[in-house]
Amino acid sequence: MRSAMPPVTKGMCPPSEDDSELRRGPWTLEEDTLLTHYIARHGEGRWNMLAKCAGLRRTGKSCRLRWLNYLKPDIKRGNLTPQEQLLILELHSKWGNRWSKIAQHLPGRTDNEIKNYWRTRVQKQARQLNIESNSKKFLEAVRCFWMPTLLQKVEQTSSSSSLKEMSSQNSAPSDQLLDCAIPSLSTFSPLPNKITDRSNHSFENSSSVTSQSLYPTDFINTSEQTEIPEHLTSPNVYGHATVYNNNQIVNASYNIDSSGYDMEGFSLASMSAVGSYEGSPSECQMGEGNWICNEMTDTLWNMDDIWQFRELGE
DNA sequence: AATGAATGCAACCGCCAAAGC
DNA sequence: CGCTTTGGCGGTTGCATTCAT
Structure with a gap:
C-alpha cells in the first residue's frame, strides 16, 4: 500500500507552517x-x-x-462514453461500491468520478422509482432497459468504426476498455445465436471481466440477431431483446431515442414499441414477480407503452 | 428577470490497514 | 509488540451551475 518513493530526507524542506494555517x-x-x-x-x-x-x-x-x-495528466475529461457507462453498471453489479476497483478498469477515470456518476445518475433513477438502488428490482431494471440501450449505443459506435477512435482519444491505455467492455457484452447472449461483430473486434477473446453470473441467461438477451425479422429492421428500431415471459421466450423490440443513453432514454416520449404482443402486458415476468408491470406504471417506465411482445417463431 | 429547486462535482471526513519506528 | 505515520477507500458535504417556474 505504501508508495515506493524513497524517503524524503529531513531538512530538505523549508520549515513547515503551523497546522492551523492549513x-x-x-x-x-x-x-x-x-x-x-x-x-x-x-x-x-x-x-x-x-x-x-x-x-x-x-x-x-x-x-x-x-x-x-x-x-494527473492521464485524467480523462468529459462525459462518460456508453462503453464506460456500461462497464460501470456491469462492474458495480459485480463488485458493488468498490469504486477504486471499478476505476481500475476505466483508464483515465477516477473512483471519485465513477462514484459521483453512480450517485447522481444511477441513484437518481432509483429515487424516481422509489426503489433502493442496490435492490434486486433496480438491478433488473438496469439489466432490462438501461444496459440494452447502452449496448445499442456501443454497437452503433462500433459499427461506425469509431470505437477504437473513441477509446484512443486519450493517451490512456484505452485498449483495456475495449478488452473489458466489449467482450463482456457477449455474455448477454446466452442463446445459441451468434453475435454479429460489426467492429471486427474479436468477441471470442473474452476478457477477464465477465458478467454471466450477473446477467442470468434466463433473463434477458440483447444482441444482434443473425436473422432479424424484416419488420424489425426498420431504421427506427434500435433494440431487440429476448425476454423470458412466464418461461416462454419472447422477443421484444424497442425504439430508443439516440439523443441520450441514460435512463431518461426510457421515457415514454422517446421510446416506442414495435411489433406485437399476443399476451397481456401485465403478464410479463421480470425476474422475481411482476414488479415492473405492477408497480412502475406511474413512473417514467410504463411497460404498456414501452414493450410490446412478440412470441418467438412468429 | 428573479428566484427557488435540482443537479453535478470537487473536496473533505472518518475509518482502516500496512509499514515504520 | 505497541504506537505513529501514511496511503487508500467509501461516504458525505458544500457550492457553483443549470433548470424550472
Whole structure:
C-alpha cells in the first residue's frame, strides 16, 4: 500500500507552517501549479512531506486527492462514453461500491468520478422509482432497459468504426476498455445465436471481466440477431431483446431515442414499441414477480407503452 | 428577470490497514 | 509488540451551475 518513493530526507524542506494555517476548500491555480511542478520534479508519494516541501499549506491527503482526481495528466475529461457507462453498471453489479476497483478498469477515470456518476445518475433513477438502488428490482431494471440501450449505443459506435477512435482519444491505455467492455457484452447472449461483430473486434477473446453470473441467461438477451425479422429492421428500431415471459421466450423490440443513453432514454416520449404482443402486458415476468408491470406504471417506465411482445417463431 | 429547486462535482471526513519506528 | 505515520477507500458535504417556474 505504501508508495515506493524513497524517503524524503529531513531538512530538505523549508520549515513547515503551523497546522492551523492549513488551507481548505477549492484549489487555486497557484496551488495547482506548485503541486504539478513539484511532482514533475520529484515524483509522487510521501504526501505530507510533499505538501510541505512544495510549499503548499495543504494536508498530504488533500494534495494526493487533488493530484489523483484532477491534476494527473492521464485524467480523462468529459462525459462518460456508453462503453464506460456500461462497464460501470456491469462492474458495480459485480463488485458493488468498490469504486477504486471499478476505476481500475476505466483508464483515465477516477473512483471519485465513477462514484459521483453512480450517485447522481444511477441513484437518481432509483429515487424516481422509489426503489433502493442496490435492490434486486433496480438491478433488473438496469439489466432490462438501461444496459440494452447502452449496448445499442456501443454497437452503433462500433459499427461506425469509431470505437477504437473513441477509446484512443486519450493517451490512456484505452485498449483495456475495449478488452473489458466489449467482450463482456457477449455474455448477454446466452442463446445459441451468434453475435454479429460489426467492429471486427474479436468477441471470442473474452476478457477477464465477465458478467454471466450477473446477467442470468434466463433473463434477458440483447444482441444482434443473425436473422432479424424484416419488420424489425426498420431504421427506427434500435433494440431487440429476448425476454423470458412466464418461461416462454419472447422477443421484444424497442425504439430508443439516440439523443441520450441514460435512463431518461426510457421515457415514454422517446421510446416506442414495435411489433406485437399476443399476451397481456401485465403478464410479463421480470425476474422475481411482476414488479415492473405492477408497480412502475406511474413512473417514467410504463411497460404498456414501452414493450410490446412478440412470441418467438412468429 | 428573479428566484427557488435540482443537479453535478470537487473536496473533505472518518475509518482502516500496512509499514515504520 | 505497541504506537505513529501514511496511503487508500467509501461516504458525505458544500457550492457553483443549470433548470424550472
